Amino acid sequence: xxxxxxxxxxxxxxxxxxxxxxxxxxxxxxxxxxxxxxxxxxxxxxxxxxxxxxxxxxxxxxxxxxxxxxxxxxxxxxxxxxxxxxxxxxxxxxxxxxxxxxxxxxxxxxxxxxxxxxxxxxxxxxxxxxxxxxxxxxxxxxxxxxxxxxxxxxxxxxxxxxxxxxxxxxxxxxxxxxxxxxxxxxxxxxxxxxxxxxxxxxxxxxxxxxxxxxxxxxxxxxxxxxxxxxxxxxxxxxxxxxxxxxxxxxxxxxxxxxxxxxxxxxxxxxxxxxxxxxxxxxxxxxxxxxxxxxxxxxxxxxxxxxxxxxxxxxxxxxxxxxxxxxxxxxxxxxxxxxxxxxxxxxxxxxxxxxxxxxxxxxxxxxxxxxxxxxxxxxxxxxxxxxxxxxxxxxxxxxxxxxxxxxxxxxxxxxxxxxxxxxxxxxxxxxxxxxxxxxxxxxxxxxxxxxxxxxxxxxxxxxxxxxxxxxxxxxxxxxxxxxxxxxxxxxxxxxxxxxxxxxxxxxxxxxxxxxxxxxxxxxxxxxxxxxxxxxxxxxxxxxxxxxxxxxxxxxxxxxxxxxxxxxxxxxxxxxxxxxxxxxxxxxxxxxxxxxxxxxxxx
RNA sequence: GCGCCUGUAGCUCAGCUGGAUAGAGCAACGGACUUCUAAUCCGUGGGUCGAGAGUUCGAAUCCCUCCAGGCGCACCA
Numbered sequence: 001x002x003x004x005x006x007x008x009x010x011x012x013x014x015x016x017x018x019x020x021x022x023x024x025x026x027x028x029x030x031x032x033x034x035x036x037x038x039x040x041x042x043x044x045x046x047x048x049x050x051x052x053x054x055x056x057x058x059x060x061x062x063x064x065x066x067x068x069x070x071x072x073x074x075x076x077x078x079x080x081x082x083x084x085x086x087x088x089x090x091x092x093x094x095x096x097x098x099x100x101x102x103x104x105x106x107x108x109x110x111x112x113x114x115x116x117x118x119x120x121x122x123x124x125x126x127x128x129x130x131x132x133x134x135x136x137x138x139x140x141x142x143x144x145x146x147x148x149x150x151x152x153x154x155x156x157x158x159x160x161x162x163x164x165x166x167x168x169x170x171x172x173x174x175x176x177x178x179x180x181x182x183x184x185x186x187x188x189x190x191x192x193x194x195x196x197x198x199x200x201x202x203x204x205x206x207x208x209x210x211x212x213x214x215x216x217x218x219x220x221x222x223x224x225x226x227x228x229x230x231x232x233x234x235x236x237x238x239x240x241x242x243x244x245x246x247x248x249x250x251x252x253x254x255x256x257x258x259x260x261x262x263x264x265x266x267x268x269x270x271x272x273x274x275x276x277x278x279x280x281x282x283x284x285x286x287x288x289x290x291x292x293x294x295x296x297x298x299x300x301x302x303x304x305x306x307x308x309x310x311x312x313x314x315x316x317x318x319x320x321x322x323x324x325x326x327x328x329x330x331x332x333x334x335x336x337x338x339x340x341x342x343x344x345x346x347x348x349x350x351x352x353x354x355x356x357x358x359x360x361x362x363x364x365x366x367x368x369x370x371x372x373x374x375x376x377x378x379x380x381x382x383x384x385x386x387x388x389x390x391x392x393x394x395x396x397x398x399x400x401x402x403x404x405x406x407x408x409x410x411x412x413x414x415x416x417x418x419x420x421x422x423x424x425x426x427x428x429x430x431x432x433x434x435x436x437x438x439x440x441x442x443x444x445x446x447x448x449x450x451x452x453x454x455x456x457x458x459x460x461x462x463x464x465x466x467x468x469x470x471x472x473x474x475x476x477x478x479x480x481x482x483x484x485x486x487x488x489x490x491x492x493x494x495x496x497x498x499x500x501x502x503x504x505x506x507x508x509x510x511x512x513x514x515x516x517x518x519x520x521x522x523x524x525x526x527x528x529x530x531x532x533x534x535x536x537x538x539x540x541x542x543x544x545x546x547x548x549x550x551x552x553x554x555x556x557x558x559x560x561x562x563x564x565x566x567x568x569x570x571x572x573x574x575x576x577x578x579x580x581x582x583x584x585x586x587x588x589x590x591x592x593x594x595x596x597x598x599x600x601x
Numbered sequence: 602g603c604g605c606c607u608g609u610a611g612c613u614c615a616g617c618u619g620g621a622u623a624g625a626g627c628a629a630c631g632g633a634c635u636u637c638u639a640a641u642c643c644g645u646g647g648g649u650c651g652a653g654a655g656u657u658c659g660a661a662u663c664c665c666u667c668c669a670g671g672c673g674c675a676c677c678a
Contacts, residue, residue, distance in 0.1 A: 131621055131658095353676040355676080357676085389605075414672090492637095498637095556641055560633085561643090
């Protein structure tokens with residue numbers, strides 16, 4: 001990977017719920033009260049899973065009340081979708097969990113509890129006890145479709161939740177030094193961060209995206225020096241490039257701009273001073289380029305935070321004073337050390353060098369303190385995996401400042417193996433042979449690039465093959481999903497040509513949706529909010545792409561075997577309702593990924 | 602040497618925080634377009650979940666020990 005900088009990361013679309021469904025696909029909504037509403041209604045926002053948990057919870061309490069069960073503490077109730085239809089639709093292991101504390105055989109417990117289930121709305125066809133004590137729930141056929149009401153009602157909000165309860169959270173990502181353009185390694189971090197932010201916003205956090213500009217250190221000086229050397233070279237001088245200088249083409253470009261603008265005037269000045277000015281010029285220009293590249297990649301930050309801010313009014317110095325008062329700082333030799341071992345780090349860390357300069361770490365502590373002072377309850381940093389060793393000291397710092405250990409979470413992003421036609425494509429910032437983010441986006445497109453970066457867990461290596469990513473073929477998963485969306489739009493258009501449109505929920509005879517493939521689609525649609533929440537909780541944005549792939553696969557399969565539009569008006573209406581629900585979920589999920597959902601392909 | 606991550610089908614990877622017979626894509630083979638988009642679908646084959654021990658009703662998942670690979674172990678950022 002690249003990185004002299006410590007961080008990598010993200011992209012940004014925002015999770016906004018655009019309001020109206022696109023008109024070409026929208027179904028009409030009549031005002032009549034539906035004839036077909038022969039389904040019980042489910043409370044807003046409750047999934048089948050939540051309903052079953054509630055039923056089980058009540059049943060267990062009832063069993064305790066009647067003395068059939070003795071429990072000290074109420075158990076955590078877990079319900080999961082079954083893999084095998086023989087096991088019903090959902091299953092719970094709660095009887096087995098309870099066995100030890102209730103001192104009863106799990107199957108007996110399951111029997112007791114299931115006898116106490118009160119199901120006024122008749123969701124359940126039956127409950128079976130199986131294996132060592134599983135309770136298998138079979139859902140009554142007509143109940144499934146009622147879950148789709150929420151998709152209609154919530155529209156672009158479907159999938160969102162409120163576990164964040166408006167708490168403020170900051171996601172810091174990319175944070176590359178402005179010493180060169182972003183390359184493919186940064187791109188992965190950019191997408192992970194951006195999508196993570198979208199997901200957190202979807203589950204109710206107030207999310208703030210931030211890029212930390214490392215513009216105070218030696219790297220920046222080297223940048224200025226490098227440009228200055230190229231500048232002199234362009235003006236005819238023979239120059240040697242010392243170790244540590246940047247050699248990319250973009251350095252020459254910047255030098256050339258300066259020659260064009262100022263001629264040879266800089267040759268006269270004090271070299272130190274000129275170097276400083278060159279640093280500023282180059283840093284600004286490169287940062288502007290970075291921002292533009294990110295914008296085109298769909299990543300927009302709320303704030304670019306400059307490291308230099310931290311030194312203003314001696315911010316870093318005051319921070320060190322604070323830590324000293326708390327007793328975490330000691331002097332050894334001429335350096336100041338921070339006792340990070342007090343919080344589990346392997347060794348203490350230097351915060352002020354012998355020469356009196358604060359370390360990068362010192363500034364980073366100040367930065368994180370600054371974050372919390374701005375009112376973020378928790379902070380997520382996205383770093384390149386090669387910086388994992390930095391976590392214990394940063395965590396120690398946060399704790400020393402008086403914040404909880406959980407207040408800082410770090411997502412590590414592994415390196416990207418860039419390939420072209422199966423063979424490695426080199427990249428190295430120093431040598432200048434790297435593939436930039438911009439080149440990748442230009443070559444494969446924003447959608448394919450973003451989607452591909454989320455096809456692995458972020459902490460596992462990712463092979464990114466440029467040739468594959470730009471192929472419009474079945475090897476390219478992003479098209480698979482987008483194609484499903486486009487197909488549905490096409491169906492809706494076709495239906496409209498024939499004078500029909502998706503009915504409103506109350507008017508659709510959703511009871512006609514009885515095929516196993518239809519039930520599967522509904523179940524999968526219902527799972528979406530859980531997937532989003534799981535991705536938020538575990539900080540694993542890749543779950544969305546896997547989910548999308550599942551949903552698109554079910555749809556394609558269904559599509560190939562069944563006609564949505566037929567002579568049967570009621571059935572056509574029901575199926576249109578179903579597929580437009582699928583479309584809503586595809587669109588919402590793709591939007592969270594910052595990937596477009598085309599109407600035709 | 603110490604620490605973190607990874608090891609699942611020929612390849613690339615999932616596996617919902619401990620559940621029932623471990624999944625998908627690609628690759629291989631065989632099928633489906635006068636039909637709402639074939640960028641699609643259907644079918645077949647493919648596994649000592651790196652190894653070993655342990656925890657329990659139950660382990661790819663948790664504990665321990667090994668093996669292999671990656672990355673860290675700065676008064677760099």
